[in-house]
Amino acid sequence: MSFWEYANPxxxxxxxxxVLPWLFAAAGVALVxxxxxxxxxTPEEARQGSTVKIIYxxxxxxxxxxxxxxxxxxxxxxxxxxxxxxxxxAARAAGPVGMVMTLIALATGAIWGQPMxxxxxxxxxxLTSFLILFLFYLGYIALWEAIDDPDTAADLTAVLCIVGxxxxxxxxxxxxxxxxxxxxGASLSMDKQENVANVFYIPxxxxxxxxxxxxxxxxxxxxxxxxxxxxxxxxxxxxxxGEGRA
Amino acid sequence: MxxxxxxxxxxxxxxxxxxxxxxxxxxxxxxxxPFGVGPEGAVLARIAPGMLWVAALLAALLSLDRIFALDQExxxxxxxxxxxLPLEAxxxxxxxxxxxxxxxxxxxxxPGLGVLLxxxxxxxxxxxxxxxxxxxxxxxxxxxxxALTVGIRRGGLLMSLLVLPxxxxxxxxxxxxxxxGAEGMAVATPLAMLGGVTAGCLAALPFATAAALRINLR
Numbered sequence: 001m002s003f004w005e006y007a008n009p010x011x012x013x014x015x016x017x018x019v020l021p022w023l024f025a026a027a028g029v030a031l032v033x034x035x036x037x038x039x040x041x042t043p044e045e046a047r048q049g050s051t052v053k054i055i056y057x058x059x060x061x062x063x064x065x066x067x068x069x070x071x072x073x074x075x076x077x078x079x080x081x082x083x084x085x086x087x088x089x090a091a092r093a094a095g096p097v098g099m100v101m102t103l104i105a106l107a108t109g110a111i112w113g114q115p116m117x118x119x120x121x122x123x124x125x126x127l128t129s130f131l132i133l134f135l136f137y138l139g140y141i142a143l144w145e146a147i148d149d150p151d152t153a154a155d156l157t158a159v160l161c162i163v164g165x166x167x168x169x170x171x172x173x174x175x176x177x178x179x180x181x182x183x184x185g186a187s188l189s190m191d192k193q194e195n196v197a198n199v200f201y202i203p204x205x206x207x208x209x210x211x212x213x214x215x216x217x218x219x220x221x222x223x224x225x226x227x228x229x230x231x232x233x234x235x236x237x238x239x240x241x242g243e244g245r246a
Numbered sequence: 247m248x249x250x251x252x253x254x255x256x257x258x259x260x261x262x263x264x265x266x267x268x269x270x271x272x273x274x275x276x277x278x279x280p281f282g283v284g285p286e287g288a289v290l291a292r293i294a295p296g297m298l299w300v301a302a303l304l305a306a307l308l309s310l311d312r313i314f315a316l317d318q319e320x321x322x323x324x325x326x327x328x329x330x331l332p333l334e335a336x337x338x339x340x341x342x343x344x345x346x347x348x349x350x351x352x353x354x355x356x357p358g359l360g361v362l363l364x365x366x367x368x369x370x371x372x373x374x375x376x377x378x379x380x381x382x383x384x385x386x387x388x389x390x391x392x393a394l395t396v397g398i399r400r401g402g403l404l405m406s407l408l409v410l411p412x413x414x415x416x417x418x419x420x421x422x423x424x425x426x427g428a429e430g431m432a433v434a435t436p437l438a439m440l441g442g443v444t445a446g447c448l449a450a451l452p453f454a455t456a457a458a459l460r461i462n463l464r
Contacts, residue, residue, distance in 0.1 A: 132411055132414055135407075135410070135411040136411055138407060139407045139408040139411060142404055142407055142408075143394065143395075143404065143408060146395075146398050146401065146404050147397065147398060152397065152461055152462065152464065155461040156394055156458060156461055156462070159394070159454055159457050159458050159461070160394060160408065162454070163390065163412070163451070163454050164411075164412070166450075167411070167412045167414070167415065170415045170443065171411075171414045171415050171418075174414065174415040174418040174419060174439070175414075175418065177418070177419075177422070177435075177436070177439070178418045178422065
């Protein structure tokens with residue numbers, strides 16, 4: 001019994017089918033708990049007032065935006081090395097989800113920035129690199145859509161994902177060099193000294209868990225859809241062949 | 247490899263269109279800038295380094311889709327792939343040919359257009375140097391983008407979407423070189439970073455380009 005057995009599409013479908021509803025339910029519970037707790041049962045921060053509460057959307061979505069790209073990178077590498085179709089389809093499935101996460105992070109950041117910084121948008125390193133990440137997602141998804149042959153599309157997007165990752169990291173440091181930031185440092189880290197206070201920290205962790213679960217459920221759901229689309233295409237091709245023979 | 251390079255250069259010069267077009271585009275964009283932002287010299291001088299670089303970058307983008315598309319149409323791309331020359335070398339030669347026909351003329355023309363934008367006198371040397379260092383990276387990234395989209399009909403627009411985000415680091419460092427040069431500050435750091443990016447692109451991207459070509463030719 002090895003991990004790679006789940007790369008078999010049939011095995012993947014059979015295993016994920018019963019898990020998926022539970023995953024969605026867990027995501028829902030964690031999101032509702034985290035957000036309700038965060039929005040209604042935490043004190044208002046001294047200087048920021050109630051605007052601080054957008055952190056429960058902003059930080060988790062920003063984390064997932066980056067982690068989704070990392071997941072796509074890993075899945076692309078697995079596809080290039082081991083040629084498991086489920087891996088390529090999972091990378092494809094994660095693309096739009098990651099893009100929406102990036103958009104949520106950018107939008108909530110703008111909504112928070114307007115009252116706090118007095119502007120919707122500044123060319124701050126963190127903001128700028130997120131905008132660039134958004135462009136990378138756009139290009140990745142567009143390349144998937146543009147190519148008809150599924151294997152060629154999977155290969156080319158995997159190559160693009162790897163090269164894009166290198167350039168995304170490079171852009172991050174280039175942008176740091178280019179402009180000094182307005183954005184605060186990390187809200188979470190292993191070093192307890194830098195963390196936000198505990199009252200905000202625990203509901204934040206719960207909503208992060210909710211976002212992770214939601215991301216997993218959406219990716220698995222979308223991967224299942226992609227596998228079904230493939231199956232339908234294969235059946236149609238077989239049916240056409242059958243008609244040709246008859 | 248040299249033969250391929252010479253063939254590409256001859257095609258670019260004799261077939262017309264692509265060679266002068268990039269330069270003309272560069273000129274037109276720079277001429278349009280003062281109409282957009284107004285003719286005051288101080289304003290133009292402030293934005294000149296960035297505008298020159300953005301215009302050069304867009305001009306370099308124009309001729310990218312001809313790198314592989316023409317070879318794909320007349321069937322010489324599969325021939326190149328089956329030739330004894332490794333595909334990585336083909337990719338490198340294509341990138342160099344693109345640079346010689348686009349990046350080099352842009353570099354040479356840039357000081358003249360700097361005059362139009364009232365560029366600070368101290369910045370001309372840095373402008374030429376940054377273009378000379380940065381445009382090879384643009385050509386290599388562009389060759390990679392062209393290889394990705396060679397199988398797609400009307401892939402030009404998609405290629406811009408793929409390639410332009412990859413241009414960001416080059417643009418940041420090189421515009422910074424010119425800006426600092428114009429203000430008389432030390433330029434060593436962005437210059438070294440730009441050189442590093444270009445060296446990395448020259449060394450690594452031919453492999454990615456060749457991989458994309460192999461997939462497209464399968």
